[in-house]
Amino acid sequence: MRAIFNAPDRTEADRLWREALTQWRKDHPKLVQWAEAAIPDSLTVFDFPAEHRVRLRTTNGLERINRELRRRTRVAGIFPNPESCLRLVSALLAEPDDEWMTGKVYLNLNP
Template identity: 55%
Template structure:
């Protein structure tokens, strides 16, 4: 633990409002819930590729929402400080 104290304290370099989002797994849990919800609707997949296409589409849709709409972490204030 003593050897990696700097890595452990890295979280404090981010703005206070980002820290909770960075230290929890809420973001990935939300993605997993959405995948589970959408795949339940399809129920049966004819093959692995069709399931992978659906999951990939869901992830791309979430990514686009985070990029263009509501952002999980807004890094703009950090970029302006430099």
């Protein structure tokens, strides 16, 4: 799967995907059924410029934010009510939002 998404272009990714399906068809029919339904939608990442693909096909940024939320909410322990949890999480999410709005450009869509 990694080779498919690391392919240099859509043509090569399609070739590698068809090759993988051929190899899996006999031993893993359920996997092939899933892949035939799911992978074509995932390959739309190749419609974007090459420098955007890595950021679009991974969840690294989201995982980093989730780790930070988990770390900070563990310190608080038990919240007295849902609103207090929402206030803390909202405050924590406002920080990366401000950084994205004023700082580093995550995806530059203007050439």
